[in-house]
Amino acid sequence: MPVSSVIVAVASTNAAKLAATRRAFSDALQQDIELCSQQVQSAVSETPSTDEEAVVGCLNRLSGMGFPSGAKYAVALEGMLERRSFGSFLYGWAVIREASSRRVSIGCSGKVMVPEALLSGFRDGYRLSDWIAGRYPDANVETVVRLGSNGLISKGRYTRVHEFDTALRCALGFLLNEHNFADEYKDAGSRPDDAASVGGTDLTRSESEVVEEAPRDDGARGLIFGSLLQGRLL
Numbered sequence: 001m002p003v004s005s006v007i008v009a010v011a012s013t014n015a016a017k018l019a020a021t022r023r024a025f026s027d028a029l030q031q032d033i034e035l036c037s038q039q040v041q042s043a044v045s046e047t048p049s050t051d052e053e054a055v056v057g058c059l060n061r062l063s064g065m066g067f068p069s070g071a072k073y074a075v076a077l078e079g080m081l082e083r084r085s086f087g088s089f090l091y092g093w094a095v096i097r098e099a100s101s102r103r104v105s106i107g108c109s110g111k112v113m114v115p116e117a118l119l120s121g122f123r124d125g126y127r128l129s130d131w132i133a134g135r136y137p138d139a140n141v142e143t144v145v146r147l148g149s150n151g152l153i154s155k156g157r158y159t160r161v162h163e164f165d166t167a168l169r170c171a172l173g174f175l176l177n178e179h180n181f182a183d184e185y186k187d188a189g190s191r192p193d194d195a196a197s198v199g200g201t202d203l204t205r206s207e208s209e210v211v212e213e214a215p216r217d218d219g220a221r222g223l224i225f226g227s228l229l230q231g232r233l234l
Helices: 015-029 051-065 128-133 141-153 160-175 207-213 220-230
Strands: 005-010 032-037 073-084 087-098 104-108 112-114
Touching: 005 015, 015 032, 015 073, 015 141, 015 160, 051 073, 051 087, 051 104, 073 160, 087 141, 087 160, 104 160, 112 141, 128 141, 141 160
Parallel strands: 005 032, 005 073
Antiparallel strands: 073 087, 087 104, 087 112
8 A cells, every 4th residue: 555645746737647647656656646737838839740849848848847845756748740651640758857866767658640631731830639629520628638639539549648658657667777777787697699789789889889870860869868868967
């Protein structure tokens, strides 16, 4: 049985985000969860269109919120629309920051495919949930708030709560595993000669060598992940 409560600060007052946060943290920590929520601007598009933009939006929310007194964790969540040559998808990102260690972890949800005809005329700056709700039969404000756009598309099988719950579990799983923050990884025993590489990637190379080879686009990737690797984020 839970014996104490953990305060989790959430950079949003959205009901689905709060429900997902309570569910994910309660299951992971096996403690009562007390949420401290506050609406914080992301300073990115209403509906981000790239992973980098969505994660930057989360980081902006965390920076804007700070750490409320007593909070052990701070959480920011961002949904996005990805448009690719093989289809368009809705999904979400979660960023968690731990108060005591200042460690940061990032998680991503599963993706729900969006009918291309539904997006005809959609432009950056629109709120996607409002756009989709006006084009789905029997959709109303209450349904959109409860299910989210992906919930409407999937007929309730993968709602906005599911989306952010998944992203949070991925981020929490990483954050709560102390081994993920080791300065180095030692050989745990004998292994085949080819076990030091996966998919052609040499796992014995230094962190800096791998980062140097990473593709770069608008600089956001380098800013986010370079800061994470060096422990300087937030």
